[in-house]
Amino acid sequence: xHKKSNIFGTIASFTTIVVVLLFAASxxxxxxxxxGHEGYIYEQPRFIGSGGYQGSLVGPSNYGFSxxxxxxxxxxxxPNTYTERFSILANDDLNxxxxxxxxxxxxxxxxxxx
Numbered sequence: 001x002h003k004k005s006n007i008f009g010t011i012a013s014f015t016t017i018v019v020v021l022l023f024a025a026s027x028x029x030x031x032x033x034x035x036g037h038e039g040y041i042y043e044q045p046r047f048i049g050s051g052g053y054q055g056s057l058v059g060p061s062n063y064g065f066s067x068x069x070x071x072x073x074x075x076x077x078x079p080n081t082y083t084e085r086f087s088i089l090a091n092d093d094l095n096x097x098x099x100x101x102x103x104x105x106x107x108x109x110x111x112x113x114x
Contacts, residue, residue: 031072033059039072079105 033039037059043051054070057063063070082104087097 028065029070030062030065031057031070032062033057033072033074035060036076036078037074038077039063039074041070041072044069044071075106077106079103 031039031041039057039059041054041057041063043054045051051069055063057072059074063072080103082102084100084102085097086100087095090096
């Protein structure tokens, strides 16, 4: 009878350790931001409470290992090039065509509120 209680205690301890490790592995986060992006980190609460803004990242970087459920929204800050082809009919029935290239870039401004 003493052996059975020892075996059940070992199984219960092993099961508890496995459950705690699975919970810890699934609840911890390490949000990252790739190069050319700016990331805004916010906390997503587990069950109750309210999350909110945690900080900003300029890529490439990461926020670090956290027990909170931090999520990141990455915004692409790289310039984009758009090409438009124009074709105009002149007075003397000649086609004049040219390409217009527009490079649009977002001004990078970090919010320092935390």
